[in-house]
Amino acid sequence: GESVGLHLPTLSVQEGDNSIINCAYSNSASDYFIWYKQESGKGPQFIIDIRSNMDKRQGQRVTVLLNKTVKHLSLQIAATQPGDSAVYFCAEAENFGNEKLTFGTGTRLTIIP
Amino acid sequence: DVKVTQSSRYLVKRTGEKVFLECVQDMDHENMFWYRQDPGLGLRLIYFSYDVKMKEKGDIPEGYSVSREKKERFSLILESASTNQTSMYLCASSLGGRTGELFFGEGSRLTVL
Numbered sequence: 001g002e003s004v005g006l007h008l009p010t011l012s013v014q015e016g017d018n019s020i021i022n023c024a025y026s027n028s029a030s031d032y033f034i035w036y037k038q039e040s041g042k043g044p045q046f047i048i049d050i051r052s053n054m055d056k057r058q059g060q061r062v063t064v065l066l067n068k069t070v071k072h073l074s075l076q077i078a079a080t081q082p083g084d085s086a087v088y089f090c091a092e093a094e095n096f097g098n099e100k101l102t103f104g105t106g107t108r109l110t111i112i113p
Numbered sequence: 114d115v116k117v118t119q120s121s122r123y124l125v126k127r128t129g130e131k132v133f134l135e136c137v138q139d140m141d142h143e144n145m146f147w148y149r150q151d152p153g154l155g156l157r158l159i160y161f162s163y164d165v166k167m168k169e170k171g172d173i174p175e176g177y178s179v180s181r182e183k184k185e186r187f188s189l190i191l192e193s194a195s196t197n198q199t200s201m202y203l204c205a206s207s208l209g210g211r212t213g214e215l216f217f218g219e220g221s222r223l224t225v226l
Binding site for chain 2: 034043101102106
């Protein structure tokens with residue numbers, strides 16, 4: 001499953017499939033980007049980050065892609081599991097180490113068994 | 114593990130009441146933050162603090178104040194609660210100068226009647 005365009009509110013993906021969550025940002029001065037995951041009843045949790053001098057960064061089952069030309073960020077989750085069901089937020093900052101983050105509105109990912 | 118503890122998970126207050134939301138972190142982090150989270154609006158920064166007795170306004174400080182008398186504790190104060198302050202409030206902390214990795218508490222859901 002894939003969400004396109006602006007930050008859509010919901011995305012449903014079959015368990016085991018890959019998911020792609022997209023995020024458009026508007027501040028061309030943003031230099032640092034982060035993805036957070038928020039499970040029901042909990043606070044957001046850091047997943048992965050990327051600086052603007054990179055276009056791709058991989059973690060465990062997750063990959064973040066950055067396209068500064070079109071101001072677009074995406075989070076790819078491989079082989080989704082039920083525990084991936086959550087709301088995912090992108091966040092941006094004007095420079096690395098500046099923890100004053102601007103968050104997106106979030107995308108709710110639902111994994112279908 | 115970093116633990117950020119918000120003293121109240123659920124509060125119900127009346128319009129005009131003074132409300133205190135307390136947050137404590139146990140990892141000696143320099144930075145602390147208060148966000149509010151509303152459906153469709155994501156997380157918006159209210160106030161943050163880089164050091165004891167220091168505070169800076171975030172994006173939506175109106176109607177709020179904060180206090181940081183000790184490094185581990187950051188309080189959010191609503192001097193005269195209003196119904197439009199009904200929301201989920203999230204406290205976070207981070208180690209200064211590091212990545213954008215904020216550690217969030219589980220949130221305080223405030224309802225103002």
